[in-house]
Amino acid sequence: MNKKKYYPLFGLMAFIILFQLFSSFSGKEFLLIQLTMCAYYSMVIIALCTLMGYAGQISLGHAAFFAIGGYTTAVLTTLNLIPDKDNFFISLFNSLGFLSLRVNPYGIEILHFSPWIALVVAVVITYVISFIIGIPILKLKGHYLAMATLGFGTIIYRVLLGGKIFGEADGISDIPEFNIFNLLKINGDNADRIENYYAAWFIVVISMLLLINLIHSRVGRALRSLHGNEHAANSIGVNPARYKLFVFTLSAVMAAVGGVFMTHFSGSIGPGEAGVLKSVRYVAIVAVGGMANIWGALIMGIILNYLSLRGYLGSYDEAIFGVILVLIMLFTPDGIFKAGNFGSIKNFIFSKIFKKA
Amino acid sequence: MAYLEIKKLYRSFGGLQAVFDVSFDVEKGTINAIIGPNGAGKTTLINLISGALKPDSGEVIFNGLHIENLPPYSIAQKGISRTFQNIKLFSNMTVLENIMMGRHVRTNSGFITGLLNLPWSWKEEDSTLEKSRMILEQFKLSEFADRPADSLPFGKQRILEFARAMSMDPELLILDEPAAGLNMNETEELAKVITNVRNSGITILIIEHDMTLIMDISEKIVVLNYGEKIAMGTPEEIQKNSDVIKIYLGDDNAIG
Ligand SMILES: Nc1ncnc2c1ncn2[C@@H]1O[C@H](COP(=O)(O)OP(=O)(O)OP(=O)(O)O)[C@@H](O)[C@H]1O
Numbered sequence A: 001m002n003k004k005k006y007y008p009l010f011g012l013m014a015f016i017i018l019f020q021l022f023s024s025f026s027g028k029e030f031l032l033i034q035l036t037m038c039a040y041y042s043m044v045i046i047a048l049c050t051l052m053g054y055a056g057q058i059s060l061g062h063a064a065f066f067a068i069g070g071y072t073t074a075v076l077t078t079l080n081l082i083p084d085k086d087n088f089f090i091s092l093f094n095s096l097g098f099l100s101l102r103v104n105p106y107g108i109e110i111l112h113f114s115p116w117i118a119l120v121v122a123v124v125i126t127y128v129i130s131f132i133i134g135i136p137i138l139k140l141k142g143h144y145l146a147m148a149t150l151g152f153g154t155i156i157y158r159v160l161l162g163g164k165i166f167g168e169a170d171g172i173s174d175i176p177e178f179n180i181f182n183l184l185k186i187n188g189d190n191a192d193r194i195e196n197y198y199a200a201w202f203i204v205v206i207s208m209l210l211l212i213n214l215i216h217s218r219v220g221r222a223l224r225s226l227h228g229n230e231h232a233a234n235s236i237g238v239n240p241a242r243y244k245l246f247v248f249t250l251s252a253v254m255a256a257v258g259g260v261f262m263t264h265f266s267g268s269i270g271p272g273e274a275g276v277l278k279s280v281r282y283v284a285i286v287a288v289g290g291m292a293n294i295w296g297a298l299i300m301g302i303i304l305n306y307l308s309l310r311g312y313l314g315s316y317d318e319a320i321f322g323v324i325l326v327l328i329m330l331f332t333p334d335g336i337f338k339a340g341n342f343g344s345i346k347n348f349i350f351s352k353i354f355k356k357a
Numbered sequence B: 001m002a003y004l005e006i007k008k009l010y011r012s013f014g015g016l017q018a019v020f021d022v023s024f025d026v027e028k029g030t031i032n033a034i035i036g037p038n039g040a041g042k043t044t045l046i047n048l049i050s051g052a053l054k055p056d057s058g059e060v061i062f063n064g065l066h067i068e069n070l071p072p073y074s075i076a077q078k079g080i081s082r083t084f085q086n087i088k089l090f091s092n093m094t095v096l097e098n099i100m101m102g103r104h105v106r107t108n109s110g111f112i113t114g115l116l117n118l119p120w121s122w123k124e125e126d127s128t129l130e131k132s133r134m135i136l137e138q139f140k141l142s143e144f145a146d147r148p149a150d151s152l153p154f155g156k157q158r159i160l161e162f163a164r165a166m167s168m169d170p171e172l173l174i175l176d177e178p179a180a181g182l183n184m185n186e187t188e189e190l191a192k193v194i195t196n197v198r199n200s201g202i203t204i205l206i207i208e209h210d211m212t213l214i215m216d217i218s219e220k221i222v223v224l225n226y227g228e229k230i231a232m233g234t235p236e237e238i239q240k241n242s243d244v245i246k247i248y249l250g251d252d253n254a255i256g
């Protein structure tokens, strides 16, 4: 087995630790907050990179999956079940340990689903939704697929914006902490920010590990072959529908997991997380990171999201991601939809070198 | 019952009959050629066999199994591999990875195994790699192993596609104009390779415009014109067939 593929992971871990030490010693621990948020957004970016860069299937609706995860946990962990606590199912859930009781800042007792259950439900809901919409839309290619996923994202955005249970334009706040075996707490508490930072990056490192494994496996090769030439892949024994559906649901669920934890970290979520602008941002980051390059996507994601969250991009924030997207469209002949553009530039240079040799 | 049976295949595009009432048998371990002028329906015919197109009617029976309505990937799983007239490589992958894709149907590691890099896939990956390197060696492509597939010169790309089709250990190999764009030396080399493949027990169905090549290597030739089979027989029979001579008369592709 080739172990080289894991080396960059050690680099990532070193960076994570060094950044924490630096920020603590220089008295700038508040910087960890943005980097924690970067970690959760990175979940969407690496998931989208696998889908788009490696398997060649674009999604302009990935923010929606992040939001589905976030809103699922937000609803389940804030919905007060006290009035229904004698209901058969509620008491059953309670006796199974699915629920937890807390007192909110106004002194009101709230009986709600525990974050663990919310996480499981979020994963299941996202899987089911992505599976159901994946079957029809993954038959589409290129910009048709982009349009379909854009449409899906827009629907989710409008549902969240208009739904009473989702808090309409205000979203949902007062979301409790997610306590992982009493070891790590995911919450917005300043006192716990180092813990939060490491929890977030731990989740990213694990996800990266899984995706690196996948990319270098038999299945990963099959996914890339779909990107390279779907006809040829099909005629060599790869079932395109099956593989596309797998990578689509996987990347949707990974984005949703990012959304779940982000929501517990920030304690609130709003419909903006599902917006088209967010989806465009994710696509732009993956494209600028080099498309079929999960490390490039992760690094660009950290840098650009960090700059954005720190406010360095100012009021041009959203515009900058739009500009990035436009530039990529201009300088890669087939647009980002028929990716591999970066590959073909590389090949072009390659062929020049080899012809001379 | 023959190894591969084509029975009354029909396929039209709009008003155009691309394949019209074509039937023939292929015996195991033989080289079978499909020839005919441009637009005769040769590629359409092999697309029907490999599942890339569905027939309007008719049957394709391989090893006693009806395959005419199966999708390409399950036909590949039955042991049929093919190349394309307009080369279709995985342009985003290296030469070696292209070959490794040929092993897809011969290996099993699935989604969960991939995500977790489970130990039982390691051996499989090693043997995929080993077998692929052997194929590269065999097709004299080793020096290009780590180059992007589409950075190869055209002739090498054709050979790579052939090698990829071979790396799946096919039972039936379908080649669509494998000599197109090759120079004379490469074509001679190709003839040897094809004969060797046949000698190893693999059945071959080949479309080619290079008549010297076809007459040299094939056991049986099917001639198509305007979608219809107009002749079938050994190279000697085909060269004497008056209908065939008529079609090729005045054409640059004189038989001989
Ligand atoms: N997908 C398609 N849609 C419409 N017409 C098609 C399609 N594929 C093939 N045809 C038409 O069917 C006829 C047969 O085409 P086919 O490609 O099978 O010929 P061929 O014998 O392989 O020719 P060549 O020697 O030029 O490769 C042609 O007239 C072609 O234009």
Ligand SMILES: [Mg+2]
Residues within 6 Å of the ligand: B042, B043, B044, B085
């Ligand atoms: Mg043809």
